[in-house]
Amino acid sequence: MRFTKDHEWVVLNGDVATIGITAHAAEQLGDVVFVETPEAGKQVKAGDAFAVVESVKAASDVYAPISGEVVEGNSILGDAPETVNADPENGGWFAKIKVADPAQYEALMDRDAYEAFLATQ
Amino acid sequence: MADQATDTLKTTPLTEAHIALGARMVPFAGYTMPVQYPMGVMQEHLWTREHAGLFDVSHMGQARLRGVSPLSAFEEVVPGDFIGLKPGKQKYSVLLNHKGGIIDDLMAGRPDDDGLFVVVNGACKDNDFKVIDDELAGQVTIERLEDRALMAIQGPEAAAVVQTHVPAAADMVFMDIRSMPGFGTDLIISRSGYTGEDGYEISVPASEAVRVWNLLLEDERVRPIGLGARDSLRLEAGLPLYGHDLDETVSPVEAGLTFAINKNRREQRDFPGAARIVKELGEGAPRAKVCLRVLEGAPAREGAEVADEAGNVIGVVTSGGHSPCLKAGIALAFVPPAFKAVGTKLKVIVRGKPQSAEVVASPFVPHRYVRKA
Numbered sequence: 001m002r003f004t005k006d007h008e009w010v011v012l013n014g015d016v017a018t019i020g021i022t023a024h025a026a027e028q029l030g031d032v033v034f035v036e037t038p039e040a041g042k043q044v045k046a047g048d049a050f051a052v053v054e055s056v057k058a059a060s061d062v063y064a065p066i067s068g069e070v071v072e073g074n075s076i077l078g079d080a081p082e083t084v085n086a087d088p089e090n091g092g093w094f095a096k097i098k099v100a101d102p103a104q105y106e107a108l109m110d111r112d113a114y115e116a117f118l119a120t121q
Numbered sequence: 122m123a124d125q126a127t128d129t130l131k132t133t134p135l136t137e138a139h140i141a142l143g144a145r146m147v148p149f150a151g152y153t154m155p156v157q158y159p160m161g162v163m164q165e166h167l168w169t170r171e172h173a174g175l176f177d178v179s180h181m182g183q184a185r186l187r188g189v190s191p192l193s194a195f196e197e198v199v200p201g202d203f204i205g206l207k208p209g210k211q212k213y214s215v216l217l218n219h220k221g222g223i224i225d226d227l228m229a230g231r232p233d234d235d236g237l238f239v240v241v242n243g244a245c246k247d248n249d250f251k252v253i254d255d256e257l258a259g260q261v262t263i264e265r266l267e268d269r270a271l272m273a274i275q276g277p278e279a280a281a282v283v284q285t286h287v288p289a290a291a292d293m294v295f296m297d298i299r300s301m302p303g304f305g306t307d308l309i310i311s312r313s314g315y316t317g318e319d320g321y322e323i324s325v326p327a328s329e330a331v332r333v334w335n336l337l338l339e340d341e342r343v344r345p346i347g348l349g350a351r352d353s354l355r356l357e358a359g360l361p362l363y364g365h366d367l368d369e370t371v372s373p374v375e376a377g378l379t380f381a382i383n384k385n386r387r388e389q390r391d392f393p394g395a396a397r398i399v400k401e402l403g404e405g406a407p408r409a410k411v412c413l414r415v416l417e418g419a420p421a422r423e424g425a426e427v428a429d430e431a432g433n434v435i436g437v438v439t440s441g442g443h444s445p446c447l448k449a450g451i452a453l454a455f456v457p458p459a460f461k462a463v464g465t466k467l468k469v470i471v472r473g474k475p476q477s478a479e480v481v482a483s484p485f486v487p488h489r490y491v492r493k494a
Contacts, residue, residue: 056443
């Protein structure tokens with residue numbers, strides 16, 4: 001699993017990346033009440049806002065950590081947005097992207113680097 | 122969130138108690154205030170609707186207005202009947218500018234014979250008291266009660282909790298206010314609040330605040346509640362928030378606060394902005410505050426555009442969010458009067474997408490005020 005400074009996580013299986021927000025981000029957001037995931041077929045570039053997560057307090061953009069084509073948004077989150085709080089780094093995934101350039105994945109932080117980054121926040 | 126440095130923020134007598142409870146503190150109205158405790162906004166909200174929530178609202182401005190005739194003097198800045206305010210009662214009102222816009226909304230009452238006791242919003246208090254002082258110079262003196270804390274306890278079990286400690290509070294009904302001894306100190310206590318629930322707002326000397334706060338929290342029916350749930354609770358109750366739903370351009374008629382403009386005052390037309398306000402009462406205002414229920418998609422928040430069914434933008438959301446009780450997006454919005462009828466189908470535009478919404482009756486969640494002892 002890799003991480004971004006915007007508190008997204010990525011797992012790469014073959015050329016498909018599964019993306020979500022980290023447990024830290026979910027805890028900071030508080031109770032998630034709405035999630036908008038991208039449609040399959042959408043082309044995204046690393047750094048694009050490609051999903052939205054809303055807690056009771058506010059709406060936040062979720063940025064694509066990696067470029068590629070969306071193959072699936074997590075439809076469970078439409079009816080059960082609280083899954084993001086309950087299981088942020090597994091069942092609460094946002095989208096799967098067919099990755100254009102796997103090198104982008106390798107450039108992201110590993111868990112130790114992300115933990116170290118959080119400690120500086 | 123404001124960019125104000127933490128070290129310039131004011132504290133309340135309860136700030137350390139919030140930190141000890143694990144609160145997440147944020148800048149609000151110039152103070153560092155708890156936005157939520159570890160339980161989280163959603164659970165705090167639901168707890169208050171089912172049990173009793175305890176709120177620190179010490180950032181709000183408490184004052185005594187004294188003078189030869191403080192009640193009649195006060196009528197020069199508000200549209201309510203204060204000459205007719207009976208001892209032991211308080212009243213909701215709005216401080217008006219000369220264009221009939223709302224400078225702030227407030228509670229003013231007669232807990233005892235010592236003038237008029239006024240509570241205003243924290244973010245507005247310095248300006249409010251300056252306006253009152255300027256407008257009523259020579260008629261009233263203002264003593265700001267900076268040495269008192271204010272807490273609110275709200276919810277269906279709040280009255281029973283308070284009455285355990287202050288049995289005399291059981292005689293009070295909604296909008297009663299009294300000075301009385303309680304919790305081993307002197308209280309100014311009212312049966313009112315900002316959640317739509319039954320409950321009390323309790324002013325205590327600052328030096329007693331932590332002790333009273335902890336005493337109330339010892340009761341297992343009581344949990345501390347932050348500003349996040351305070352906002353979602355007042356929104357469900359259909360109550361406006363100053364700086365969002367109300368501002369200096371909004372008249373009390375537009376805001377749906379005509380109950381605060383008493384009949385004798387309408388006839389006398391002797392309050393600031395009376396020309397506009399009386400005209401709007403007769404002919405209708407150019408815009409109306411409505412309650413919207415969002416029927417699909419994301420919650421519509423402050424600033425979201427409101428459109429008619431054909432997609433023409435007709436209004437704007439002034440505050441909105443997710444309702445934990447209704448499990449739906451709810452919002453307060455301004456629309457032209459032609460669109461204000463309950464049942465009117467509208468659209469809210471969230472991130473460019475029109476979503477179905479409907480005008481519904483206020484409040485979103487029924488009030489549970491106690492009107493008979």
